[in-house]
Amino acid sequence: xxxEVRGELLSRVVDRMAEQGVSAxxxxxxxxxxxxxxxxxxxxxxxxxxxLVEVVREIExxxxxxxxxxxxxxxxxxxxxxxxxxxxxxxxxxxxxxRLFFELYGQAVQGYPGTTAxxxxxxxxxxxxxxxxxxxxxxxxxxxxxxxxxxxxxxRGLLLDLLATGDRAGTDAALEAFAAGYEAGLPVPxxxxxxxxxxxxxxxx
Amino acid sequence: xxxEVRGELLSRVVDRMAEQGVSAxxxxxxxxxxxxxxxxxxxxxxxxxxxLVEVVREIExxxxxxxxxxxxxxxxxxxxxxxxxxxxxxxxxxxxxxRLFFELYGQAVQGYPGTTAxxxxxxxxxxxxxxxxxxxxxxxxxxxxxxxxxxxxxxRGLLLDLLATGDRAGTDAALEAFAAGYEAGLPVPxxxxxxxxxxxxxxxx
DNA sequence: CGCCACCTGTACCAAGTGGTACATGTACCG
DNA sequence: CGGTACATGTACCACTTGGTACAGGTGGCG
Numbered sequence: 001x002x003x004e005v006r007g008e009l010l011s012r013v014v015d016r017m018a019e020q021g022v023s024a025x026x027x028x029x030x031x032x033x034x035x036x037x038x039x040x041x042x043x044x045x046x047x048x049x050x051x052l053v054e055v056v057r058e059i060e061x062x063x064x065x066x067x068x069x070x071x072x073x074x075x076x077x078x079x080x081x082x083x084x085x086x087x088x089x090x091x092x093x094x095x096x097x098x099r100l101f102f103e104l105y106g107q108a109v110q111g112y113p114g115t116t117a118x119x120x121x122x123x124x125x126x127x128x129x130x131x132x133x134x135x136x137x138x139x140x141x142x143x144x145x146x147x148x149x150x151x152x153x154x155x156r157g158l159l160l161d162l163l164a165t166g167d168r169a170g171t172d173a174a175l176e177a178f179a180a181g182y183e184a185g186l187p188v189p190x191x192x193x194x195x196x197x198x199x200x201x202x203x204x205x
Numbered sequence: 206x207x208x209e210v211r212g213e214l215l216s217r218v219v220d221r222m223a224e225q226g227v228s229a230x231x232x233x234x235x236x237x238x239x240x241x242x243x244x245x246x247x248x249x250x251x252x253x254x255x256x257l258v259e260v261v262r263e264i265e266x267x268x269x270x271x272x273x274x275x276x277x278x279x280x281x282x283x284x285x286x287x288x289x290x291x292x293x294x295x296x297x298x299x300x301x302x303x304r305l306f307f308e309l310y311g312q313a314v315q316g317y318p319g320t321t322a323x324x325x326x327x328x329x330x331x332x333x334x335x336x337x338x339x340x341x342x343x344x345x346x347x348x349x350x351x352x353x354x355x356x357x358x359x360x361r362g363l364l365l366d367l368l369a370t371g372d373r374a375g376t377d378a379a380l381e382a383f384a385a386g387y388e389a390g391l392p393v394p395x396x397x398x399x400x401x402x403x404x405x406x407x408x409x410x
Numbered sequence: 411c412g413c414c415a416c417c418t419g420t421a422c423c424a425a426g427t428g429g430t431a432c433a434t435g436t437a438c439c440g
Numbered sequence: 441c442g443g444t445a446c447a448t449g450t451a452c453c454a455c456t457t458g459g460t461a462c463a464g465g466t467g468g469c470g
Contacts, residue, residue: 160358231426
């Protein structure tokens, strides 16, 4: 079942799906685009659903890699951290992959077989990263988790917006409004009192 | 082409799709579930794509209706406004429709025929509402637009989270963190200076 | 050489797809 | 009554789908 050909094939499959979408693609068209026969896809992945599972796994793995490569500067303020994350993710070069991500997300919440694995960790793993980061600054884990959840929602929500409208300026402004809130010192409803207030800085836009 | 039967049929189609998803459904299965024949669906809607177009339009129309029915209390603070909006949308009874919405959204960003109409107004129409609301409080339109965009992203992003994880408490907390930021007086980067700062109030949670 | 594991193509299959032709039913209105 | 517009069902069509059977084709190694 294993093989080195398989991995190379899978990677090309994901790229193709990012361009053409997943739900409209048949094994035959996919194989034709890749210069092989649909027989090969079945041979390597067992079935169409098996292929889909691997695609989902590959996307998860790529996201995990992207997440690990973020490697925030620990002196970054939360505001700067989310700014830099947005700057990376809003890059039009990534749009095809984000479209694919949201398409699969939509399938997954509907429970389509093969895609649901995407949902495990699609939120949690990102939160864990932030909790770890926040720990270095002495922020309690529960609080960090909540704000990471909010930040993730902002980014995903604005990506949805961006992919639908293409309005980079508008979404940039909205993100900046969010980041600016943190810069001014967001009140954090922790029993200990108001959270760390940072010095203001002129907005970059 | 018109007819009263058609409207009733469409409404039931949307309900079924909310339960079973759209991309895995064939006209035959759909018709069987509805107690009719696939011939009828083609008769009333012309083709499968035609049906999809009508479904999308229906969903848009329902959202518009929901939006119109919100009818915010004009004395609500922005924080309370987004709180009440979240409270309505996070209701599990709406989850099937939200799943359907995100599934179609995913299809639409990929450009599948029949679904792309969903994208027109999927952001703008919600912004317009807020701009109008904000005008009553004297907030400039451009600023209101940006913050509405942010609020919409927060809600959609948290809905994605909620549908994937089912973690109502976690998403509630994240939204509260967002709302609390507004309550404490969010700095608004308008040329005229800092925007209206409101009195703080103890968080409800 | 022969054997074996991996890989690939051709031909085929049953099942399901969207869509159409045609016949039929039903109700309103002249 | 008859006609006409809307509605519905049955039977069928060409086509595509995922999956399988079978026949190779490599290349390494005894």
